[in-house]
Amino acid sequence: MNTPARERDLHSYAEPERVRVTHCSLSLSASFEQKSLRGAARLTVERTDASAPLILDTRDLQIESVTCSGQPVEYTLANATRF
Secondary structure (H helix, E strand, C coil), rough: CCCCCCHHCCCCCCCCCEEEEEEEEECCCCCCCCCCEECCCCEEECCCCCCCCCCCCCCCCCCCCEECCCCCCCCCCCCCCCC
């Protein structure tokens, strides 16, 4: 299933036609003094391409760890780019 270019978000690297987030649950705490949020996100995904990586936009986020079914998994963060 290919997403037509007119429907693609040109400001995102995500590939929802291959792996799509269907649900996101957030647990956050706010520090107004530090102007920051800290917490966790739990994602439910739907894969139409079993070999495709999950690509998420992470600009200006500090990621400390990633797990899948409770097990640590490798992840990479690309350099920030401007659109």
